[in-house]
Amino acid sequence: MAAKKQGGRCVVVGAGIAGLSAARTLREGGMDVLVLEREATIGGRMSTLTFSGGVFDHGAQFFTVKDERFQPLIDQWTEHGVVQDWFHSQLISGGSSNPDGFPRYCGTEGMSSLIEDLAEGLEIRTEADVTGLEVKGRSCTLTLADGETINADAVILTAPVPQSLDLLEKNGLQVNKRDKELLEGVEYSKCITLLAVLDTEKSGLTEWGGLRISGDYIDWIADNHLKGISEKCAVTIQTVPEFSLDYWDNDNQDIANRLLDNAKALLLAPAIDWKVFRWEYAKPLKVHPYSHIAVKGAPTCLLAGDGFQGYRVEGAAISGMEAGQSILRQFS
């Protein structure tokens, strides 16, 4: 059944899981929505990359569902056949495939299956970098890096917290004093990620193809072929925060050599091709206690994302949904 049309147009900044969850909630509530994403592709930290025949989950590897507010999204993804139950254990190196009862989910063709499903039917503009924001009562004006301006009645910002705060500050906007203190305490770990196509059909990672190592260099390694998303043997290696900090400025070749050498007992074959990525804001270590907040004096201009309340994919999705509901309540 078509949702009753509500007045107002909301612009959502960021096409990660938080932004898309917010946009869907708004659209299902009958509001006009436009999503602006500065990168050329959508998904943010839930993206899937392809090169040299390998398919890689690049950021988030899997997610859990511990909060019932997230369940409707899983139900939708299940109905659309885009989510799969990957494993139920901690996959810790040293032999634990200890079932702990929580399914770890991923997309059937990588995390981007889930993102594309959420994005279906939404108006999304990529390569739209929001650099300006002016808010007067319920009238918001966003400016893009190329100078174009876009008007809206409401805005939801879903970039990592330091980036949203920076955007506000550059445009003379603030959050209230208490929120400012809490948001300044929101911290993210950094993560260097190596993606490599291996010269073999199968790596030495057995069972589900994922392993939490938490060593000096490597935190997590996954074989995307065993995960079921890549025809070729393609591995994702994510480093521990200490390595990421120590080697952040090293050149990519040096980083790749170190990680491939460190993981060689698991990889069993040399890399045919590889790429190194740096995530400045990987996972939140501390979050704001609410699911979203408003800009001071501007109740229709909200901040949301994984820096709010919940952590990670699940937290980001809930934050986006609740921010969307908050806007809908104001326009009903």
Ligand SMILES: Cc1cc2nc3c(=O)[nH]c(=O)nc-3n(C[C@H](O)[C@H](O)[C@H](O)COP(=O)(O)OP(=O)(O)OC[C@H]3O[C@@H](n4cnc5c(N)ncnc54)[C@H](O)[C@@H]3O)c2cc1C
């Ligand atoms: C290496 C790594 C591994 C991870 N592993 C897991 C895991 O296994 N399980 C898990 O649950 N979570 C994991 N996470 C965390 C998870 O990916 C994030 O918590 C979640 O995806 C955050 O979603 P989000 O929508 O809040 O932010 P993002 O995905 O960062 O989306 C924000 C979007 O806003 C865009 N943007 C920013 N500024 C602007 C602007 N000015 N104008 C327009 N667009 C803008 C960005 O380009 C981005 O696309 C991992 C993250 C990383 C990096």
